[in-house]
Amino acid sequence: MPELIFRLDSTKKFTDQEKIGHNRWHPDIPPVATVKPGQSFRVDCREWFDGAMHNDDSAEDIRDAPLSVVHALSGPFRVEGAEPGDLLMVDILDMGPIPQEDSGPLAGQGWGYTGIFAKKNGGGFLTDQFPDAYKAIWDFQGQTATSRHIPGVSFTGIMHPGLAGTAPSAKLLAKWHEREGRLRATDPDRVPPLALPPEPKDAILGSLTGTEFDRVAAEGARTAPPRENGGNQDIKNFTKGSRVFYPVFVPGANFSIGDLHFSQGDGEITFCGAIEMSGFVDLHVDVIKGGMETYGVAENTIFMPGNVAPQYSQWLAFSGMSVTLDGEQRYLDSQLAYQRACLHAIDYLTKFGYQPEQAYLLLGSAPIEGRLSGVVDIPNSCATVYLPTEIFDFDVRPSARGPVRIDPGMGAPKASFG
Numbered sequence: 068m069p070e071l072i073f074r075l076d077s078t079k080k081f082t083d084q085e086k087i088g089h090n091r092w093h094p095d096i097p098p099v100a101t102v103k104p105g106q107s108f109r110v111d112c113r114e115w116f117d118g119a120m121h122n123d124d125s126a127e128d129i130r131d132a133p134l135s136v137v138h139a140l141s142g143p144f145r146v147e148g149a150e151p152g153d154l155l156m157v158d159i160l161d162m163g164p165i166p167q168e169d170s171g172p173l174a175g176q177g178w179g180y181t182g183i184f185a186k187k188n189g190g191g192f193l194t195d196q197f198p199d200a201y202k203a204i205w206d207f208q209g210q211t212a213t214s215r216h217i218p219g220v221s222f223t224g225i226m227h228p229g230l231a232g233t234a235p236s237a238k239l240l241a242k243w244h245e246r247e248g249r250l251r252a253t254d255p256d257r258v259p260p261l262a263l264p265p266e267p268k269d270a271i272l273g274s275l276t277g278t279e280f281d282r283v284a285a286e287g288a289r290t291a292p293p294r295e296n297g298g299n300q301d302i303k304n305f306t307k308g309s310r311v312f313y314p315v316f317v318p319g320a321n322f323s324i325g326d327l328h329f330s331q332g333d334g335e336i337t338f339c340g341a342i343e344m345s346g347f348v349d350l351h352v353d354v355i356k357g358g359m360e361t362y363g364v365a366e367n368t369i370f371m372p373g374n375v376a377p378q379y380s381q382w383l384a385f386s387g388m389s390v391t392l393d394g395e396q397r398y399l400d401s402q403l404a405y406q407r408a409c410l411h412a413i414d415y416l417t418k419f420g421y422q423p424e425q426a427y428l429l430l431g432s433a434p435i436e437g438r439l440s441g442v443v444d445i446p447n448s449c450a451t452v453y454l455p456t457e458i459f460d461f462d463v464r465p466s467a468r469g470p471v472r473i474d475p476g477m478g479a480p481k482a483s484f485g
Contacts, residue, residue, distance in 0.1 A: 068109060068349075069107040069108045069109045069160070069349050069350075070107075070108050070109065071108070071109040071110075071111070071347075072100045072102070072108045072109070072110065072144070073086055073088070073099060073100065073109075073110045073111055073141045073142070073144075074086070074111055075111035075112070075113055075141075075345070077165060077168060077171065077173050077176065077345070080117060080118070081113050081117040081139045081271065082271060086099045086100070087099070087271065087273050087274065088113075088139060088140050088141045088142055088271065088273065088323070088325070089140055089142070089143070089271050089272050089273050089323065090136060090137060090138055090139055090140060090269070090270065090271045090290060091265075091270050091271070091272060091283070091284070091287030091288060091289065091290065092232075092234065092235055092240065092287060092288040092289075092290060092294075092296070092298070093234070093235075093240065093272070093283045093286060093287040093288070094234050094235060094236055094237055094240065094316075094317045094321070095275075095279070095283050096143055096234065096272050096273050096275065096283065096287075096321070097143075097273050097274050097275065098142070098143045098144060098145035098319060098321055099141075099142060099143065099144065099273060099274075100144050100145070101144070101145040101146075101147055101319075102144055102145070102146055102147065102352055103146075103147045103148075104146065104147065104148060104149075104352060104353045104354045105351075105352075105353055106351070106352060107160060107349065107350065107351040108144075108349070108350060108351075109347055109348070109349050109350075110141045110142075110144075110324060110347065110348050110349075110350065111141065111165075111345075111346075111347050112139075112141050112228070112324065112325045112326075112327045112345060112346055112347065112348060113139040113141075113325065113345050114139070114173070114174045114175060114179075114326075114327065114343045114344055114345045115137045115138040115139055115229075115230075115325065115326045115343060116132060116133070116136060116137060116139070116343075117136060117139045118172070118173050118174070119132065119133060119136070120132075120174060120180050120182070120202075120343070121172070122172065122174075122178050122180075122204055123204075123480075124204075124216075124477065124480050125202070125480050125482065126182070126200045126201050126202040126479070126480040126481050126482035127200075127482045128202070129182040129183070129184060129185070129200040129201070129202045129339070129482065130185050130188065130199075130200035130482035130483065130484065131188070131482075132182070132184065132188060132189065132339075133269065134188065134189055135266050135268050135269040136269045136271075137290065137291070138230050138290045138299065138325050138326050139271070139325055140230065140290065140323040140324065140325040140326075141323065141324055141325050142321070142322060142323030142324060142325075143234055143273070143321035143322060143323045144321070144322045144323070145319035145320070145321060146319055146320045146322060146352055146354060147319070148354060149315050149318070149319055149320040149354045150315065150318055150356075151236065151315055151316055151317065151318070152315065152357055152358075152359050152360060153315040153320070153354050153355060153356055153357065153358055153359065154312045154313065154314065154315065154354070154355040154358030154359060154362065154364060155233060155312070155313040155314075155315050155320045155322060155352060155353075155354060156310060156311075156312055156352065156353040156354065156355060157231070157310070157311045157312075157313065157322065157350055157351070157352055158309070158310050158350065158351040158352075159227075159228070159305065159306065159307055159308065159309045159310075159311070159348060159349070159350060159373065160307070160349040160350060160351055161307055161347075161348070161349040162226050162227070162228070162306070162307060162327065162346060162347060162348040162349065163226060163346050163347060164176070164177070164179075164207060164329065164344050164345070164346045165344075165345050165346055165347070166346075166347060169207075173345055174343055174344050174345055175327070175344035175345030175346045176345075177206065177207055178204055178205060178206050178207060178344075179204075179205050179207065179212070179329045179342040179343050179344040180202060180203065180204050180205065180339075180342065180343055181202070181203045181205065181337065181339060181340060181341065181342055181343070181428050181431055181432040182200065182201065182202050182203075182337065182338070182339035182343075183197050183199070183200060183201040183202075183337045183338070183339075183424060183427060183428060183431075183479075184200060184337065184338040184339055185198065185199055185200040185482075185483070185484060186198040186199075186258060186259060187258060187259075187484050188200070188259075188484075189259055189338050189339075190258075190259035190338060191336060191337045191338035191339075191340070192334060192336035192337070192338070192340075192406060192409070193336065193337075193406060193409060193410065193427065194259065194338075196410065197337075197423070197424065197427055198483075199481055199482065199483040199484075200481065200482045200483065201424045201427075201428060201479040201480065201481050201482075202216070202479060202480050203216040203217050203425075203428045203432070203479050204216060205329065205330075205342045205432065207224075207329060210223050210224055210226075210377075211223055211224070212224050212329060212330055212342060212432070215476065215477065216425070216428070216476070216477065216478065216479045216480065217421075217425045217428060217429050217476075217479070218473065218474065218475065218476040219459060219460045219461060219473045220429060220433070220458050220459055220460065221458065221460070222330065222377070222433050222434060222455070222458040223330075223377035223434070224328075224329040224330030224342065224377075224434070225303050225304065225306050225330055225331070225373075225375070225376055225377065225434050226306055226307070226327070226328065226329055226330070226346075227302070227303055227304070227305040227306045227309075227327075227328055227331070227373070228305060228324050228325065228326060228327055228328070228348055229299060229300070229301045229325075229326035229327070229328050229331070229335070229341060230290060230297075230298060230299040230300070230301075230323075230324065230325050230326035231297055231298075231300075231305070231311070231313075231322070231323065231324040231325075232294075232296040232297030232298045232313060232322070232323060232368075233296045233297065233313045233314065233315055233316060233317070233320045233321060233322050233323075234296070234316065234317045234320070234321035234322075234323070235288070235294075235295070235296050235316055235317075236316040236317055239295060239296070239316055240286065240288055243288050243294060244264075244265070244288065247262035247263075247264075248262075248264070250262050251264065262292070263289040263291050264289075265284075265285060265286060265287055265288065265289070266289065267281070267284035267285050270283075270284035270287060272284060272287070295314060295316075295365075295366045295367065296313065296314065296316065297311070297313050297368045299326065300368070301326075301328075301331065301334075301335040301341065302370070303328070303330075303331045303332070303333060303341075303434065304370075304372035304373055304376070305370065305372075305373065306372075306373030306375055306376070307373050307374070307375045308372075308373035308374035308375060309370055309371060309372060309373040310370065310371040311368055311369075311370040311371075312355070312358070312362075312364060312368060312369050312370065313368050314359050314364055314365055314366075314367075314368070315354075315359070320354075322352070324348060324350070326343075327343075327344050327345065327346045327348065328341035328342060328343060328344065329341070329342040329343075329344050330342045330432055330433065330434060331431070331432060331434070332430050332431055332432060332433050332434060332435035332437070333435055333436055333437030333438075333452075334405065334409075334431075334437050335431060336409055336427070336430055336431045337427060337428060337430075337431035339431075340430075340431025340432060341431070341432060342432050376434070377434060377455075379434070379455035379457050379458075380457070381455065381456045381457055382436070382453040382454060382455055382456060383453075383454050383456050383463060383464060384451050384452065384453045384454070385408050385409075385411040385412040385415065385451065385452045385454070386408055386411070386440065386449055386450070386451045387403075387404045387405060387406065387407030387408030387409070387410070387411060387449070387450050387451070387452075388404055388407060388447040388448070388449055389401070389403045389404045389407075389446070389447050389448040390403075390407070390447065391403065392407075392410075396446055396447075397446070398445065398446050399442060399443075399445060399446065399447070399448040400448055401439050401442055401448040401450055403448075404439075404447070404448040404449055404450035405437060405439075405450035405452070407450075408437075408450050408451055408452040409427075409430055409452055411452075412426070412430060412452050412454055413426040413427055413430065416429070416463070418470045419461070419463060419470045419471055419472065419473055420471075420472045420473040420474065420475050421473070421475055422475055422478050422479065424478070424479045424481070425475060425478060425479050428479055430452070430454075433454075433455070433458055434455065435452055435453060435454055435455070436452070436453035437450070437451070437452055437453075438450065438451045438452075438453065461473060
């Protein structure tokens with residue numbers, strides 16, 4: 068096992084650990100450890116809400132989720148010799164739920180969760196159709212996930228970190244704030260908001276204290292979106308065997324990682340669409356000197372997908388076009404087309420007895436494939452959702468005999484705002 072350089076005690080809050088990570092992006096957050104190019108090491112990671120979600124049959128914790136605390140990130144880790152303009156090469160060697168802890172109150176101790184976030188508290192890809200909070204608990208057995216809230220399915224998870232990245236420079240941080248601020252100004256009262264401004268409340272900034280803490284808390288960028296440094300990309304294929312190349316913007320790169328997922332469908336469409344968990348990840352790092360200019364990787368990450376994807380061979384695919392539910396034609400709107408494809412898949416699964424919310428949660432957590440299938444045929448973009456049929460305990464393919472009707476069980480717990 069590689070050396071564990073960031074240890075987390077499951078019985079303690081993220082802020083009570085021996086080494087404290089962070090939940091904002093800023094160049095002045097001090098590193099918690101230094102690693103060398105060519106070194107392999109292990110990092111413990113806390114699920115993104117630091118234990119605020121519970122293994123129960125209520126969705127009140129999802130409804131009341133404290134968004135200002137996310138994401139609980141392990142790091143930053145300084146990489147010796149890395150300089151702005153380099154590429155940081157990160158290999159994901161291994162990862163999984165909390166080792167030797169197969170039961171307990173913390174997600175990752177034998178279980179995880181998926182949430183549909185309420186429109187008034189985060190929202191999601193289909194928030195206009197699903198404005199209330201719902202939750203599904205998933206139990207782990209090896210690499211397989213099953214849920215008492217979504218019966219009739221089991222699948223192999225593609226475990227991956229939802230969030231990893233390097234620290235921004237001061238110049239890049241200012242660029243983020245300027246462009247996201249301009250976007251918010253176009254509709255400042257929108258629910259959910261168009262972008263999240265800095266929020267000092269609940270900021271976690273490693274070892275910073277006093278006036279430095281207050282300054283960085285007021286300037287730090289929220290970790291919700293992906294950006295030039297990587298960030299919250301939620302790419303399900305960042306799994307074992309992946310090699311990821313991150314631009315370096317500050318001396319030492321200051322790499323951080325977290326938001327571990329047991330499984331996820333393309334798009335993480337419910338916002339908390341993955342199966343969230345705490346766990347560990349083994350990493351190997353190296354540096355490509357001057358790699359940003361050499362390879363033209365200055366505003367993006369590139370990666371080689373992992374080699375442990377489940378071997379599903381049969382799929383049922385649903386297509387969507389860039390036409391709204393009200394019949395309004397949009398021009399090559401691929402996001403709208405993907406929304407419509409997802410809604411078609413949800414409608415289809417209800418014919419077998421699932422509640423719409425159960426189907427939505429399933430699409431967020433199971434290893435579905437999302438694809439932009441046509442982006443040139445004006446005026447309609449076409450997007451598709453590929454659903455693996457082998458995850459079901461029954462035949463979901465269309466046939467002359469009609470759909471099987473399953474017992475949806477207790478359903479997904481719901482919580483709404485008044």
